[in-house]
Amino acid sequence: MESVEGTPAAVGRDGLLSLLRDGELPSRDAKPSQRERYRRIVDSAMELASEGGYDAVQMRAVADRAGVALGTVYRYFPSKxxxxxxxxxxxxxxxxxxxxxxxxxxxxxxxxxxxxxxxxxxxxxxxxxxxxxxxxxxxxxxxxxxxxxxxxxxxxxxxxxxxxxxxxxxxxxxxxxxxxxxxxxxxxxxxxxxxxxxxxxxxxxxxxxxxxxxxxxx
CATH class of the missing domain: 1.10.357.10 (Tetracycline Repressor, domain 2)
Structure with a gap:
């Protein structure tokens, strides 16, 4: 299956768990820099959540903390x-x-x-x-x-x-x-x-x- 950045090549429950356990999110063919950026976005959201709960997790704030463009966050995740x-x-x-x-x-x-x-x-x-x-x-x-x-x-x-x-x-x-x-x-x-x-x-x-x-x- 062909994929773009932010779209897992293996979808569904088993495919997603496999990607997670193999350390290959967001897709099998993602570059190391893409994997690192993806994890940085998730980690940034978790940090914001720890600091201020649900309301503190805003996509712009996630992008700023992760050091990526807002559009990059939305390519991976359509919503918070x-x-x-x-x-x-x-x-x-x-x-x-x-x-x-x-x-x-x-x-x-x-x-x-x-x-x-x-x-x-x-x-x-x-x-x-x-x-x-x-x-x-x-x-x-x-x-x-x-x-x-x-x-x-x-x-x-x-x-x-x-x-x-x-x-x-x-x-x-x-x-x-x-x-x-x-x-x-x-x-x-x-x-x-x-x-x-x-x-x-x-x-x-x-x-x-x-x-x-x-x-x-x-």
């Missing part, structure tokens, strides 16, 4: 929501990678999934403005970020799959982890809005996980 969702995808991939070699404690799938949710929610709480911005972008993102949104869902499934201890999830297990992923994101929306604390999020998740996995042997 798209840009922040990519930041969220990179953050979630970092969570997944850290868990890959970790020993996950717990005697049941529920206990192990709750451990993962607790660890990841703690990470979010450490930089509340940044992750608030990411969650808001996740809420408002349009179809232009569909590949990134799908990839985030896939990453959650992979993390929960590791907790279950299954190399490949059955249809029933897959539905279960999707429900948990949806509940996690919905509670994060409440967390962002100030309606739930991190402790409230974890308490709500514990109830959801136990209910969902009760029929799957815990």
């Amino acid at each position: 929501n798209h840009l922040l969702v990519m930041g969220m995808l990179i953050a979630f991939e970092g969570m997944r990678a850290r868990l890959e070699q970790a020993e996950i404690p717990g005697d049941t799938p529920s206990e192990r999934i709750l451990f993962i949710l607790q660890k990841n929610t703690t990470v979010l709480e450490r930089d509340h403005p940044r992750y608030e911005a990411m969650v808001r972008a996740y809420m408002f993102a349009d179809a232009s970020a569909s590949a990134e949104l799908d990839a985030i869902g896939a990453l959650m499934g992979q993390m929960f799959g590791k907790a279950i201890g299954a190399a490949e999830l059955s249809p029933v297990q897959l539905n279960a982890v999707r429900v948990i992923g949806d509940v996690w994101m919905s509670t994060l929306v409440s967390w962002v809005a100030g309606r739930m604390s991190a402790e409230d999020v974890l308490e709500h998740l514990a109830s959801a996980v136990r209910l969902v996995f009760r029929r799957l042997g815990g």
Whole structure:
């Protein structure tokens, strides 16, 4: 597939995850200078989010901090929501990678999934403005970020799959982890809005996980 700068040659969930893990964003045929510029734009958006949350991430401010033209930012990302969702995808991939070699404690799938949710929610709480911005972008993102949104869902499934201890999830297990992923994101929306604390999020998740996995042997 032919591509222009800012357009991944491999699109869709699997293609995007592959590009990310191989360090080849935004496309397989991108030049090193293009890859460095792309990452600098994402990093600049994340810095601005940490400093001032969602409202601080303005495309002009991102361009200025990254040292690129505003048009370059828009070639990669049609909106700030798209840009922040990519930041969220990179953050979630970092969570997944850290868990890959970790020993996950717990005697049941529920206990192990709750451990993962607790660890990841703690990470979010450490930089509340940044992750608030990411969650808001996740809420408002349009179809232009569909590949990134799908990839985030896939990453959650992979993390929960590791907790279950299954190399490949059955249809029933897959539905279960999707429900948990949806509940996690919905509670994060409440967390962002100030309606739930991190402790409230974890308490709500514990109830959801136990209910969902009760029929799957815990």
